Amino acid sequence: MPSSRLCAEAEVAELVTSFYARVRDDAVLGPIFERHIADWNLRMPKMIAFWSAALCGSKNYRGNPMVVHRALPDLTHSMFERFHESASVLENRAMTERAGELSQRIAQSLWYGYQLQREPDRIPASLPRRVEPS
Numbered sequence: 001m002p003s004s005r006l007c008a009e010a011e012v013a014e015l016v017t018s019f020y021a022r023v024r025d026d027a028v029l030g031p032i033f034e035r036h037i038a039d040w041n042l043r044m045p046k047m048i049a050f051w052s053a054a055l056c057g058s059k060n061y062r063g064n065p066m067v068v069h070r071a072l073p074d075l076t077h078s079m080f081e082r083f084h085e086s087a088s089v090l091e092n093r094a095m096t097e098r099a100g101e102l103s104q105r106i107a108q109s110l111w112y113g114y115q116l117q118r119e120p121d122r123i124p125a126s127l128p129r130r131v132e133p134s
Helices: 009-025 029-036 039-058 065-070 075-084 093-118
Strands: none
Touching: 009 029, 009 039, 009 093, 029 075, 039 093, 065 093, 075 093
16 A cells, blocks of 8 residues: 555655666666657656655556557567566665565556457466565
């Protein structure tokens, strides 16, 4: 459940900024994002607003990430796994853990939606559950 007690906006911004810096540096994911995001300075506030809504319960996000992801060509199971594995770790351990849980669910949901868009008569495959180190 989103909670304003879990994190501050600045922490969410740090989490999202560092996460997408790693994604952009990734040999597989980086080129995909660079092809589809023309201006990171314009896109980053929307990504931060999404995660702020998911983690802190803010009401700043407007959009539909499923529609955006379904429109992308040639995404694969391994790309969604790779994206999820780029998770950030911050000093706020509770927020980091919650972000990891949410990113797993979001990645799974986007992967299901992506598959159903392309093959509506086929049962979508699941992403493997990521086990966090203790």
